[in-house]
Amino acid sequence: MSQRLKPIIWENRKLYIIDQTLLPKTLTHVSIETLEEAEEAIKLLKIRGAPALGIFAGFALVCILINRKPKNINDAIDILKNSAIAIKKTRPTAVNLFWAIDRILKVVHNSNFESVSSLINLLEQEATNIYQEEINACKQIGIYGNSLIKNNSTVLTHCNAGALATGEYGTALSPIYIASEEGKKVHIYADETRPLLQGARLTAWELQYAGIPVTLICDNMAGQVMKEKKLDMVIVGADRIAKNGDTANKIGTYSLSILARYHGIPFYVCAPSSTFDLNISDGSQIPIEERNPDEICFFNNKRNAPEGISIYNPAFDVTPAENITAFITEKGIIYPPFEKNISEMIGII
Secondary structure, three states, X not given: OXXXXXXXXXXXXXXXXXXHHHOOOOOOEEEEOOHHHHHHHHHOOOOOOHHHHHHHHHHHHHHHHHHHOOOXXXXXHHHHHXXXXXXXXXXXXXXXXHHHHHHHXXXXXXXXXXXXXXXXXXXXXXXXXXXXXXXXXXXXXXXXXXXXXXXXXXXXXXXXXXXXXXXXXXXXXXXXXXXXXXXXXXXXXXXOOOOOOHHHHHHHHHHHHHOOOEEEEOHXXXXXXXXXXXXXXXXXXXXXXXXXXXXXXXXXXXXXXXXXXXXXXXXXXEOOHHHEEOOOOOHHHOOOOEOXXXXXXXXXXXXXXXXXXXXXXXXXXXXXHHHOOEEEEOOEEEOOOHHHHHHXXXXXX
């Protein structure tokens, strides 16, 4: 990756994020200081992507605590707990958000500290650990995934699971970045990803920024591209993976998995251990976020649907395990039988 994107920056105890709602026109970092700003950043998708949401949540809790200037330890703990509850309510599907917040709260319960200052030091260290662990995990995902990519491969991806959605490298894009660094020629087809166009606005821009060949297609063109035998594999990210391998990801992933299975194209899911939720047995237990109907009936601030029309806008769908060829994780590649092999490789998180 010649130019490394840093969607989240923690510097001098200040939190900055790339405002992804401004991409691809404007690349800029904005500061986050308050709980309200953190909630807005998540809800409006200024920050998005399961691993990135986890990293962001860790630093956001520390930042909120610093800026609230608690009077004593009890006050600090109340601020943390209330902020954690509020942030957990912002997006229900991506499990990394909950995983990171719970890790921060465990520091409060499991550590000895004598002052607010010492508590903040401990929390900052844990948030930094989360950040570094996710960066390392994503790079390792890339190394394992690269072993599946041959020179001159063509890959389809959906939504954005690149550097913008993680700490660096990404999940689904990490194997592509590693392959490119090794000198392999890889061409990417990127679904535009309706209704918020994360594929068009973010993935296509990110790959172009990194100098990797990319062709943008509409979501409903994927079947035709597969039929024309232009694809060697599909690689996507994930927001939550159940114990049996059922996987929640951006809406449209389920359809792609069916198309890939029909056309005999390998379908890979890239995700760190933090995205696996072994507390749920299958995908039916994954909560699916439903977003604002305006995302569908408006485009570029212009209404394209009739007034009063009924709209259903789920942000995610669940791909059944039988449609997935393998999971590419930082611990290795997991093949079927998934329930057994996920438990053995990922372990109880």
